[in-house]
Structures are given as structure tokens and as C-alpha cells.
Amino acid sequence: MFRRVIAALALLLLAAALLVAGWPQLLGLQTQTGVAQLVSLRALAGGMAAVAVVVLLVIALASRSARRFCASAAVLLLVFVGLSAAVLASRGWGSEHFAAKGEGGVTVLSWNTLGDAPGADRIATLALDNDADIVVLPETSVELAQQIADRMGAEGRTMAVHNITFDQIAKARTTSLLISSSLGRYVPDSEAGSTRVIPSGLWRPADGDGPAIVAGHPVAPVPGEMPAWREGLEWLAARCQEPDLIMAGDLNSTIDHWSHLAGEGELGDCHDGAKATGDAAVGTWPTRIPAEAGAPIDHVLAGSDWRFTGFRVVRDQDHAGSDHRPVIAQLERVS
Structure with a gap:
């Protein structure tokens, strides 16, 4: 008994x-x-x-x-x-289908480089091959970001370099952003603040014409940092309250973690590109295990003014040095 x-x-x-x-x-x-x-x-x-x-x-x-x-x-x-x-x-396990990029379309590349590990040539080549207009690079120094911009510029694609760095203790505490000159000049929105521990930022078009851009990287949910991680997700959701916005980066979270923060979209009013295109089950971290078994924590999201016409997790860069896979998304304005 x-x-x-x-x-x-x-x-x-x-x-x-x-x-x-x-x-x-x-x-x-x-x-x-x-x-x-x-x-x-x-x-x-x-x-x-x-x-x-x-x-x-x-x-x-x-x-x-x-x-x-x-x-x-x-x-x-x-x-x-x-x-x-x-x-x-x-x-979804990954359709990887992209519609033809139309006039006004925007392509976003996001790659956590684990402290510049893949090198400028590899990142610039990936960005150029995919016609990237926005390149979000968590854990990437401003020096490497400038090298990437120089290589892209040599191929006729001018990119402005932006960066937010907390300190020089580790490259994990810096986030870089490259924006194509075709989108105009961008300036940081200092009033938006940042996530704690690891930096994130919001940039806006200087003339007010174009999407706001968020380069996101909240701290990972590890023991001792759980409150900062939760606050980071709240910071991201708070940015997703405007329709003309594009967000990308290593968000250290999956769709499951956002359910209490969902509004009109998966995170606040932002829609997740991987979910929209049937790719949200494909893991982006860590690269040492197959993508089918990994955690989909790298994202591209957008407000309601935008729709996704393609998304894929890049699987042929697993030996480039980073523990994250790059993600690429293509968007166009909702007419």
C-alpha cells in the first residue's frame, strides 16, 4: 500500500x-x-x-x-x-522563402558575434550577399563595426556606424549597429534608456522619416541576473508601442517568455519575423548543437507598419567563432 x-x-x-x-x-x-x-x-x-x-x-x-x-x-x-x-x-521549422525585395523594402541582419569572433570580412560578406540595410551586432566592438562598414563601403554600400558601450571590461558590454545611408541619417534616442548589464539602444531618423530602430540585447537569464533579465524584456516591450519600428538582436528569450508582455503582437505590439514566416522553432543558440534542437533567442521584430516577406536562420556559419547563428529578415511597408 x-x-x-x-x-x-x-x-x-x-x-x-x-x-x-x-x-x-x-x-x-x-x-x-x-x-x-x-x-x-x-x-x-x-x-x-x-x-x-x-x-x-x-x-x-x-x-x-x-x-x-x-x-x-x-x-x-x-x-x-x-x-x-x-x-x-x-x-515552424523554417521555410527560408524570401519574396522579391521591392522598392522600399528593408533587409535586417542580426548576429551576436561573441566579441568580434567571426571577423570583419565574414560579417561584411554576409551583409553584402544578403543586401542588408540594417546590421545589428551585439557583443561587437565599435572598431570591428567600423571595419565592417569600411568593407561594405568599398563595395558601394555606405553604412553609418552606431554603438553603445557600457565599459571596456568585456566586449559583451557593447552593442553595435550599422544603418545604410539609403535609410537616411539616424541619431540615438537618449530618453529611451537601455537594458541593464548589457546595452541596448533606440535610434530614430534625424528628419523623422523612417522606422525607429532598436538594437536589443538584454542580459541572459542566468542565476544572479534574473531580475535584470525580466526588466530587459519589459524594456523591449515598452519600445514596441509604436507602429513604425524595427527591432533586432540577441534578445535572450523566446516567444514563450513574452506571453505576459504581448499586446497586438508577440512582444508588445511588435510581431516576430520568425513566427510570421514559420521559422520560430529553429534554434539560433548554441551553434554546437543542431538548429532543430537549439533555442530561438535571436530575433527580428517589427511594428504594425511593417510586414515580413522573408526570414531565415543562417546555418552555414556555425564554425565562424560565435555561439549564435545569424538571422536575416526582409520587410516591406504595409500599403
Whole structure:
């Protein structure tokens, strides 16, 4: 009798844990320590649960005394696998289809370079090959950003360099932004402030004609920085209150983390490019595991004045030195 009670309690605890891991938004736990990290890696967690199902079924077949418990646990895990697969399938594994870029279209490249690791030539080539108008580079020094701009300028694409740096302790505490001269001159909006620990910024067209641009990089949700991470997400959502805005960067968060901040879009009133194009299940971090199993934490978002005509996670730069994959999005104005 006692063993049955213990087994029943263990199954109840497993069911509760899987519910939190599979749909933490139901209980408002998506930004809590442990849960925030787990839900970032939905695909990996689902894959590990599938392996556990197989192991439990083998044990159930081999051991009569453990059969009922193992079979019940396997059923719970199988439900979790199904839920994870359904969520990921609804977000999309990557169409990578881009419509022809029209007049007035904007292409955005975002790549956390892990402290300049890929080098100027590689980043400039990627930007040029994809006709990038906006290049957001978290963890990238202003010196490397200028080198990238120089290489792009030599190919006939003039880019203005912008940067926000907290200090020189580490390159993680700097964020660079390149904006094509075709979009006009941009100036920083000092009143917008920044995320804490790692810098983010908002830039506006000097003549008021064009989208506001946010280069975002809130701190990662690691122990000791969880309050700053949550504040960072709130800062991003607060920027997403105007329709003519484009945001990109390493946002250290997935769509799951934004549910309490959603407005007309996934984050405030901004719509996520990967979600809009069916690419939101493709992982951008870390590069040491397949994109299908990674965390989709690098994003391009836009306000309601814009719609996405293409998005892809770049998968052929995994050995370039960064632990993040670049993302590229193409947008056009809503007519």
C-alpha cells in the first residue's frame, strides 16, 4: 500500500513538472528561474523525453514489479513529447522563402558575434550577399563595426556606424549597429534608456522619416541576473508601442517568455519575423548543437507598419567563432 502511495505521488509530481515545462504560461511561470531556461530549449527537452519514454518502456517490459509505474510515467512523458512537438510545429521549422525585395523594402541582419569572433570580412560578406540595410551586432566592438562598414563601403554600400558601450571590461558590454545611408541619417534616442548589464539602444531618423530602430540585447537569464533579465524584456516591450519600428538582436528569450508582455503582437505590439514566416522553432543558440534542437533567442521584430516577406536562420556559419547563428529578415511597408 505504501509503495502505491509513493508511486502515485511521484507520478503526480512528474505530471506537474511536465505541465510547467510544456506550458508554463498557463501558470505564469515562464520567467521564473529554472523554467525560463528549460522552456528555451523545447525541442531538446522533447527529444530527451522521447528517449526517456523508450527507456521506461524497456524497463516495463523487463520488470513486472515496475511495469505499472514505468508505463504510467512513459504515458505522461509521451503526452509531453506530443505537446512539445505540436507547439514547435505551429511555430515552424523554417521555410527560408524570401519574396522579391521591392522598392522600399528593408533587409535586417542580426548576429551576436561573441566579441568580434567571426571577423570583419565574414560579417561584411554576409551583409553584402544578403543586401542588408540594417546590421545589428551585439557583443561587437565599435572598431570591428567600423571595419565592417569600411568593407561594405568599398563595395558601394555606405553604412553609418552606431554603438553603445557600457565599459571596456568585456566586449559583451557593447552593442553595435550599422544603418545604410539609403535609410537616411539616424541619431540615438537618449530618453529611451537601455537594458541593464548589457546595452541596448533606440535610434530614430534625424528628419523623422523612417522606422525607429532598436538594437536589443538584454542580459541572459542566468542565476544572479534574473531580475535584470525580466526588466530587459519589459524594456523591449515598452519600445514596441509604436507602429513604425524595427527591432533586432540577441534578445535572450523566446516567444514563450513574452506571453505576459504581448499586446497586438508577440512582444508588445511588435510581431516576430520568425513566427510570421514559420521559422520560430529553429534554434539560433548554441551553434554546437543542431538548429532543430537549439533555442530561438535571436530575433527580428517589427511594428504594425511593417510586414515580413522573408526570414531565415543562417546555418552555414556555425564554425565562424560565435555561439549564435545569424538571422536575416526582409520587410516591406504595409500599403
